[in-house]
Amino acid sequence: MADDARTAAEARATDWIIRQRDPAFADWDGFTDWLAEDPDHADLYDALASLDRDLDALPPEHAPSVVIRPETPRRPSRRAWFGGAVAAALVAVVALPQLGLFGDPNRIETAAGEHRSITLADGSKIEINGASVLELDKDRPRFARLESGEAMFHVIHREDDPFVVEAGASRIVDLGTAFNVVRRDRRTSVAVSEGVVLYNPQRDKVRVTAGQAIEAGDADAKPPRVHPIDIANVGGWRTGLLVYNDAPLSIVAEDLRRTAGIEVAVAPDAAGQSFRGALIIDKDRARTVADLAALSGTIAERRGDGWVLTR
Incomplete structure (x- = not known):
């Protein structure tokens, strides 16, 4: 295998390992x-997976505040790959930065199209969409900060110790809850599928119950207005379903990139178009984009690795 092809294969093997960590x-x-x-693909994958497990077996410096529960993949039998110290060193240099094994365990960053699920020490669960950054705090086990992107929270409620999510200027406090949070362009959206959350309890004091949602900007002077939603669509990205009600095409394009790694740009002549309907993330990306174009009254033109929507 040529050097360029081997490097590409190593990157792809690393990507499979990262994705398979998601239950x-x-x-x-x-x-x-x-x-x-x-x-050679099986050899590369086996070698990197073995290295990953060996490093995971090292004792951590601090007790982890999050537990990642990967599924155990069913794979072909192992075959030896390392031909010596030089090959081992090369794999370590290529694989370790991408796997993030020596990074901050309390900062989770996902690539576009990557979904990750984590379980906290108290049993609460967070499902993280692609192109997202989530931070935990080892000193505050009932706290998370969504810097950007999207995450679905399934919180174990404790009356005397509420779970708190921060997203920009927004502070969301659980009252026994499952809720989805999106953070983009200095705006925060919250949709609740179970229980109740309290939005900005020290300022706005907005209660959002199951079947309701809000959207707020960091600079908004007034509390956000609560509006009804379909509970079945909350966190639909987890099953490949995106539902919109007059959303700008730019928002839909951003969601497609985050959820499925599909790159869609919106041409200026289509920027004013809004979208209402449901998109199913298909294994065939072109089909998903074609559905979006048909439902939005635009034309999808293939350009490079992505598409551009025009009128």
């Missing part, structure tokens, strides 16, 4: 197809 990972057909493309 919701289901693309085993794609993984099997990738293994079948080249006999």
Whole structure:
């Protein structure tokens, strides 16, 4: 295998390892197809997976505040790959920065199209969409900060110790809850599927119950207005369903990139178009984009690795 091809294969093997850490990972057909493309792929994957496990076995410096529960993949039998110290060093240099094994365990960053699920020490669960940054605090186990992107929270309620989520200037306090939070462009959206959250309890004191949502900007002077939503659509990105009611096409494009890694740009002549309807994230990305174009009255033009929507 040529050097460039090996580097690309190592990056792809690392990507499979990261994705398979997510309990919701289901693309085993794609993984099997990738293994079948080249006999060396299985060797590369086995070597990096072994290195990953060996490093995970090292004792941590601090007790972790989050537990990542990966599924155990069913893979072909192992074959030896390391041919010596030089090869081992090369794999370590390539693989370790991408896996983030020596990074801050309380800062979770996902790539576009990557979904990750984490379980906290108290049993609360956070599902993180792609292109997102979430920070935890080892000194505050009932706290999370969504810097950007999207996450679904399933909170174990404690009356004397509420779970707090910060997103920009917004502070969301659980009252026994499952809720989805989106953070983009200095704005925060919250949608509740179970229980109740209290939005900015020290200022706005807005109660958002199951079947309701709010959207607020950091500079807004007035408390956000609560509006009804369909509970079934809250956090729909987890199952590949995106539902909109007169959303700007730029928002839909951003969601497609975050959720599925689909790159869609909106041309100036289509910037004023809004979108109402449901998109199903298909394995065939072109089909998803074609559905978006058909439902929004635009034309999807393929450009490079992505698409541009025009009128």
